Amino acid sequence: MPRPRREEPASSAPTPIRKLFRAFGRDLAPFRASIAALVVASMLSPALETAAVWLFKLVVDRVLVPRALAPLGWLALLLTCVAIADGAVAFADRLLSTSVSERFLLALRARVLRHVLGLSLDGLERRRLGDVLSRLTGDSASIESFLVSGLTAALADVLRVIFFATALFVIDWRLAAVALVALPLFALAVRRFTGRIREIAREARRRAGAVSAVAEESLSNAALVQAYGREQDEVDRFRREGLAGVAAQLSAARLRGLLAPLVDLIELAGGLAVIAIGTGELSAGRVTLGGLLVFVTYVGKLYQPVRGLGTFVTSAHSAAAAAERIVELLEQRPSVEDRPSARPLLGARGEVVFEDVSFRYPGAARDALSGVSFRVRPGELLAVVGASGSGKSTIVNLLLRFYEPTRGRILVDGHDLRDLTLRSLRDATALVLQETLLLHASIRENVAYGQPGADDAAIARAVHAADLDGVVAALPEGLDSTVGQRGRRLSGGERQRLALARALVRGAPILLLDEPTAALDAAAADRVLAPLQRAMSGRTTILVSHDISTIRSATTIVVLDGGRVVERGTHAALAARGGPYARLLRARERDAATPRVIA
Numbered sequence: 001m002p003r004p005r006r007e008e009p010a011s012s013a014p015t016p017i018r019k020l021f022r023a024f025g026r027d028l029a030p031f032r033a034s035i036a037a038l039v040v041a042s043m044l045s046p047a048l049e050t051a052a053v054w055l056f057k058l059v060v061d062r063v064l065v066p067r068a069l070a071p072l073g074w075l076a077l078l079l080t081c082v083a084i085a086d087g088a089v090a091f092a093d094r095l096l097s098t099s100v101s102e103r104f105l106l107a108l109r110a111r112v113l114r115h116v117l118g119l120s121l122d123g124l125e126r127r128r129l130g131d132v133l134s135r136l137t138g139d140s141a142s143i144e145s146f147l148v149s150g151l152t153a154a155l156a157d158v159l160r161v162i163f164f165a166t167a168l169f170v171i172d173w174r175l176a177a178v179a180l181v182a183l184p185l186f187a188l189a190v191r192r193f194t195g196r197i198r199e200i201a202r203e204a205r206r207r208a209g210a211v212s213a214v215a216e217e218s219l220s221n222a223a224l225v226q227a228y229g230r231e232q233d234e235v236d237r238f239r240r241e242g243l244a245g246v247a248a249q250l251s252a253a254r255l256r257g258l259l260a261p262l263v264d265l266i267e268l269a270g271g272l273a274v275i276a277i278g279t280g281e282l283s284a285g286r287v288t289l290g291g292l293l294v295f296v297t298y299v300g301k302l303y304q305p306v307r308g309l310g311t312f313v314t315s316a317h318s319a320a321a322a323a324e325r326i327v328e329l330l331e332q333r334p335s336v337e338d339r340p341s342a343r344p345l346l347g348a349r350g351e352v353v354f355e356d357v358s359f360r361y362p363g364a365a366r367d368a369l370s371g372v373s374f375r376v377r378p379g380e381l382l383a384v385v386g387a388s389g390s391g392k393s394t395i396v397n398l399l400l401r402f403y404e405p406t407r408g409r410i411l412v413d414g415h416d417l418r419d420l421t422l423r424s425l426r427d428a429t430a431l432v433l434q435e436t437l438l439l440h441a442s443i444r445e446n447v448a449y450g451q452p453g454a455d456d457a458a459i460a461r462a463v464h465a466a467d468l469d470g471v472v473a474a475l476p477e478g479l480d481s482t483v484g485q486r487g488r489r490l491s492g493g494e495r496q497r498l499a500l501a502r503a504l505v506r507g508a509p510i511l512l513l514d515e516p517t518a519a520l521d522a523a524a525a526d527r528v529l530a531p532l533q534r535a536m537s538g539r540t541t542i543l544v545s546h547d548i549s550t551i552r553s554a555t556t557i558v559v560l561d562g563g564r565v566v567e568r569g570t571h572a573a574l575a576a577r578g579g580p581y582a583r584l585l586r587a588r589e590r591d592a593a594t595p596r597v598i599a
């Protein structure tokens with residue numbers, strides 16, 4: 001299979017905050033009812049808070065100052081009711097917001113994952129896996145924390161500001177005017193910082209992606225890293241990427257650190273001014289003691305939501321940065337998609353025809369295939385041989401429609417692949433690669449992956465045909481034993497036979513085998529041979545291989561060189577001709593005579 005070429009995705013232009021809604025509004029739609037309830041809770045909560053403080057004014061003015069106990073009864077009742085209502089609203093708010101946040105986040109992540117899985121391989125391979133993962137986890141979480149938690153909290157904060165400020169004016173408008181002078185200053189201080197915080201938030205999100213990418217690359221290549229003793233280099237690379245993130249976080253901390261004391265100072269100045277002027281107002285009888293006390297309480301409470309709104313603005317910026325990264329991913333279109341007129345391939349017989357097919361990988365300098373033509377009738381075996389890089393795996397990639405030919409066409413049962421739905425084409429094929437793709441699951445699940453819903457009998461037949469009975473019997477939990485990550489608990493040959501069982505259970509009429517025995521030693525390869533032959537019989541098979549024992553029986557052998565077919569025929573005919581195939585054979589024999597070196 002072709003090596004993935006990954007490059008860092010370029011950062012795109014900033015996404016304005018309203019774009020967030022355009023991009024993710026429809027993800028919110030299923031939660032409309034819960035969000036409406038959440039909005040009501042966010043409105044009730046500030047109203048109840050305002051009422052509770054106001055009741056204390058009444059306690060001071062009606063009970064404490066006149067030293068009269070009588071009104072305390074109804075005031076206490078009211079205070080208790082408000083406290084209970086506040087508790088109930090807070091409970092509902094917490095439950096609702098957790099439920100909406102978590103379900104929204106899951107739905108968003110599932111949408112992103114579905115999209116990414118639907119991308120064509122060329123688009124996917126250009127990305128770093130860790131970066132995609134970081135978008136799927138961290139960036140989605142930022143969007144959630146803005147769109148759901150953030151917006152409802154902001155709504156409550158706005159209402160708090162309105163209610164508290166109104167209460168201030170009702171108590172004493174002169175005092176209120178003084179107290180509120182500080183607010184615009186406050187907002188100004190927050191604004192000055194936000195532009196810079198936004199840039200830093202974007203940088204920090206991008207860095208988080210790079211750090212996960214490095215970790216993913218090191219961990220997925222752990223065997224390589226250890227065998228070549230490069231652990232320290234990997235840690236260093238991780239640290240280098242991480243350091244840039246540390247710098248971004250430090251700048252953010254510096255800004256936040258500056259903002260906090262500034263805000264405190266403004267708050268203190270406001271409080272002192274209120275007390276100074278409030279004493280005068282109290283003496284002039286324009287305000288009651290209770291009024292002044294709750295006034296100071298309201299002022300103290302007023303700064304908290306304003307500060308909350310400042311944080312909301314910051315979170316909006318980091319959400320915008322996250323949204324940019326997710327939108328960029330979601331806007332990537334698969335280069336291979338179903339045409340609107342695409343029809344399913346029904347009851348496939350398995351005839352495969354390549355008609356003058358040329359193909360160049362995106363961004364490559366030369367064609368990987370040029371003018372390749374061949375026909376494989378149902379049930380026949382076509383072997384593709386050739387030197388490394390001659391285009392063998394590309395044939396498999398094109399037949400699975402991971403890519404589309406740049407020229408010519410590929411037909412299955414007489415239908416151009418482009419007229420068929422991707423799903424039905426892939427349903428008609430079973431693939432076995434040199435590098436076996438196994439899931440971290442049981443043997444049963446790995447086999448059933450080939451045919452979801454396969455019953456026990458079908459799985460047992462496939463396991464038997466793949467010569468895995470002995471392996472399964474030796475495992476403590478039989479078919480339900482797990483194979484470890486990427487099947488590491490099995491030997492290479494066993495892994496390959498498991499991959500074959502999966503292909504067999506699929507019952508697809510076309511079998512694609514890309515060097516299925518290349519990673520195995522002679523003994524293990526021999527063990528795969530019989531199951532392989534069983535798998536091939538009755539199916540159209542396209543086999544990419546260097547292994548003479550598997551290609552000897554091919555109906556046709558196609559020899560590729562530099563993406564062109566240079567020879568075709570049966571093993572006997574080609575071996576006798578003394579051309580490129582015979583040369584490949586001789587090279588193989590020499591290889592077989594020299595001991596293998598594990599690279």
Ligand SMILES: Nc1ncnc2c1ncn2[C@@H]1O[C@H](COP(=O)(O)OP(=O)(O)OP(=O)(O)O)[C@@H](O)[C@H]1O
Pocket residue numbers: 001002003004005361362364368386387388389390391392393394395
């Ligand atoms: N994803 C890719 N992007 C760009 N070029 C690619 C890609 N995959 C393969 N190529 C190039 O296309 C050519 C054919 O590759 P292909 O994988 O089909 O060769 P192959 O015959 O299967 O080789 P091998 O036997 O080494 O697996 C090579 O020159 C290779 O470098």
